[in-house]
Amino acid sequence: MQPLTTEQIRAVIARGKLRDTIFKALGIFCLAIALLVIVALIADMAIKGSERFTLDFFLNFASRRAAQAGILSAWVGSLLVMLVTALAAVPLGVAAGLYLEEYAKRNWLTHIIEVNISNLAAVPSIVYGLLALGIFVYQFGFGQSILSAGLTLALLILPIIIVSTREAIRAIPAMIREGSMAVGATRWQTCRYHIIPYAMPGILTGVIIGLARAIGETAPIITIGALTFIAFLPPAPFTGEPPAGLFDWVFAPFTVMPIQIFNWTSRPDPAFEINAAAAGFVLMVMVLSMNAVAIYLRYKMRKNIKW
Amino acid sequence: MQIHDNPALKAEARNLNFFYGEAKALKNINMPIYDKKVTALIGPSGCGKSTYLRSFNRMHDLYPGNRYEGEIRFFPDNTNLLSSEVDPIEVRMRVGMVFQKPNPFPKSIYENVAYGLRVRGENNKRVLDDKVEHALKGAAIWDEAKDRLSELASNLSGGQQQRLCIARALATDPELLLFDEPTSALDPIATAAIEELVHELKKRVTILIVTHNMQQAARVSDYTAYMYLGEMIEFGKTDEIFIKPKDKRTEDYITGRMG
Ligand SMILES: Nc1ncnc2c1ncn2[C@@H]1O[C@H](COP(=O)(O)OP(=O)(O)OP(=O)(O)O)[C@@H](O)[C@H]1O
Ligand SMILES: [Mg+2]
Numbered sequence: 001m002q003p004l005t006t007e008q009i010r011a012v013i014a015r016g017k018l019r020d021t022i023f024k025a026l027g028i029f030c031l032a033i034a035l036l037v038i039v040a041l042i043a044d045m046a047i048k049g050s051e052r053f054t055l056d057f058f059l060n061f062a063s064r065r066a067a068q069a070g071i072l073s074a075w076v077g078s079l080l081v082m083l084v085t086a087l088a089a090v091p092l093g094v095a096a097g098l099y100l101e102e103y104a105k106r107n108w109l110t111h112i113i114e115v116n117i118s119n120l121a122a123v124p125s126i127v128y129g130l131l132a133l134g135i136f137v138y139q140f141g142f143g144q145s146i147l148s149a150g151l152t153l154a155l156l157i158l159p160i161i162i163v164s165t166r167e168a169i170r171a172i173p174a175m176i177r178e179g180s181m182a183v184g185a186t187r188w189q190t191c192r193y194h195i196i197p198y199a200m201p202g203i204l205t206g207v208i209i210g211l212a213r214a215i216g217e218t219a220p221i222i223t224i225g226a227l228t229f230i231a232f233l234p235p236a237p238f239t240g241e242p243p244a245g246l247f248d249w250v251f252a253p254f255t256v257m258p259i260q261i262f263n264w265t266s267r268p269d270p271a272f273e274i275n276a277a278a279a280g281f282v283l284m285v286m287v288l289s290m291n292a293v294a295i296y297l298r299y300k301m302r303k304n305i306k307w
Numbered sequence: 308m309q310i311h312d313n314p315a316l317k318a319e320a321r322n323l324n325f326f327y328g329e330a331k332a333l334k335n336i337n338m339p340i341y342d343k344k345v346t347a348l349i350g351p352s353g354c355g356k357s358t359y360l361r362s363f364n365r366m367h368d369l370y371p372g373n374r375y376e377g378e379i380r381f382f383p384d385n386t387n388l389l390s391s392e393v394d395p396i397e398v399r400m401r402v403g404m405v406f407q408k409p410n411p412f413p414k415s416i417y418e419n420v421a422y423g424l425r426v427r428g429e430n431n432k433r434v435l436d437d438k439v440e441h442a443l444k445g446a447a448i449w450d451e452a453k454d455r456l457s458e459l460a461s462n463l464s465g466g467q468q469q470r471l472c473i474a475r476a477l478a479t480d481p482e483l484l485l486f487d488e489p490t491s492a493l494d495p496i497a498t499a500a501i502e503e504l505v506h507e508l509k510k511r512v513t514i515l516i517v518t519h520n521m522q523q524a525a526r527v528s529d530y531t532a533y534m535y536l537g538e539m540i541e542f543g544k545t546d547e548i549f550i551k552p553k554d555k556r557t558e559d560y561i562t563g564r565m566g
Contacts, residue, residue: 176413179406184397184427
């Protein structure tokens with residue numbers, strides 16, 4: 001074959017570049033559609049709900065009069081349920097991921113466990129609700145409480161946390177692990193000084209993605225019997241019925257944001273549509289700010305981790 | 308090679324076989340490692356040098372399916388490093404290792420060196436400071452590192468990182484130090500610094516070094532072993548191996564006709 005002339009080479013490059021440009025334009029177009037949908041949704045809720053964006057809306061309990069109805073019990077409930085969820089799911093999920101990556105022998109049992117963790121991630125959330133109703137609410141007698149809801153959502157996001165923990169651990173080069181073991185460290189010392197800290201940005205991302213999913217879950221929470229109308233807050237530590245303790249609030253009845261929104265949309269009075277839109281907007285802001293925190297933390301922690 | 312002018316033994320491989328699953332990577336290796344000497348392992352790529360080296364600190368135990376046969380006797384206590392009764396952690400506490408690619412932890416320079424001591428339960432700041440300084444001096448990187456101990460190790464150059472890794476291994480006073488092609492990722496100047504260091508270190512510690520570089524083997528080592536396809540073809544004093552190898556395969560390799 002004859003070597004290409006300069007003109008021919010340029011023609012080949014030009015053709016390649018044209019495809020580059022077409023693909024780039026296509027990519028930007030698709031991205032723009034996705035972004036536009038989100039922005040439109042958020043803007044729509046913001047505009048519809050705009051007259052409810054007052055301090056009162058955040059400080060009022062639910063009410064039969066739309067203008068006075070607020071989301072106090074809902075956002076407090078959501079935050080508390082998230083707290084329980086995180087406290088239960090993070091240690092469990094991280095420990096499970098760590099075990100599977102660093103300790104477990106590669107045998108058929110481990111394999112079955114791994115496959116089932118992936119399956120668990122695909123179980124519809126309502127099924128978790130049914131399971132929790134039987135186990136947490138009745139069997140363990142936790143009742144229709146923040147504790148039951150938090151644990152239910154913890155189960156729901158456990159696979160997400162396990163999977164992201166494992167991925168974060170797998171991204172750590174083998175030579176770091178070997179470097180640690182080579183000076184005589186045990187597995188646990190290697191995990192404690194290296195694997196866990198270096199995997200932390202990835203784990204954190206998984207945790208927040210999980211929590212962001214959990215905070216919007218409605219079905220399992222309804223299943224275990226969250227109230228839709230509630231005009232009091234869970235007791236602050238040491239203020240409940242004597243003998244008051246630090247954790248009385250976990251047994252309190254509650255509602256959460258998505259249930260409050262669902263409740264308002266099902267009212268006949270159209271004024272509640274405004275409340276629903278406003279609360280939807282608040283929920284969106286909660287989720288987005290969780291993601292923002294995740295991105296920020298990941299950025300900060302990754303800065304110091306270079307191989 | 309008369310027995311009586313050989314120095315004391317630090318370790319000795321006896322009928323050592325090694326298997327990656329079914330694949331036999333080391334075939335009946337017998338070889339002495341002399342105390343406070345540098346022994347170089349040479350041989351073409353894939354002949355099992357790293358595999359052999361990593362048997363000395365039981366690195367293979369980290370991965371499933373690996374299996375040793377035979378013994379590596381470790382002196383003066385005559386322990387079989389490969390015995391299933393000997394804890395690999397105990398082995399690694401006595402046998403240090405420096406890897407092919409510098410692998411500092413993404414932590415401060417200080418913490419990198421102090422790590423081995425922390426692992427041994429040492430948390431006294433004064434003791435740590437002292438040992439860290441000593442190790443960094445021993446690895447000839449103290450002057451460059453002393454004003455930036457709290458900086459991230461990844462800020463160091465490749466050659467400095469490798470000397471830091473040597474300091475990390477030295478901090479815990481190993482009896483035997485394993486080097487797996489420690490200079491293959493470094494430029495000539497950094498390489499010369501490491502070679503110099505190896506020369507200095509053998510006053511204190513026995514060294515086993517894998518290298519692809521014949522000149523390097525000739526420069527730094529007292530003894531040389533030539534491996535080929537998992538077998539130990541020839542072992543002897545470095546000058547003898549390089550001047551008049553007994554085996555044709557060794558000769559071909561070191562004269563560059565193969566490998
Ligand atoms: N983890 C492993 N699993 C299976 N086989 C392996 C593994 N590591 C190495 N081997 C094989 O064992 C043999 C020896 O490999 P080894 O890494 O010890 O060679 P080497 O002499 O160090 O080579 P190089 O000079 O390229 O580093 C090779 O055939 C290699 O393919
Ligand atoms: Mg090798």
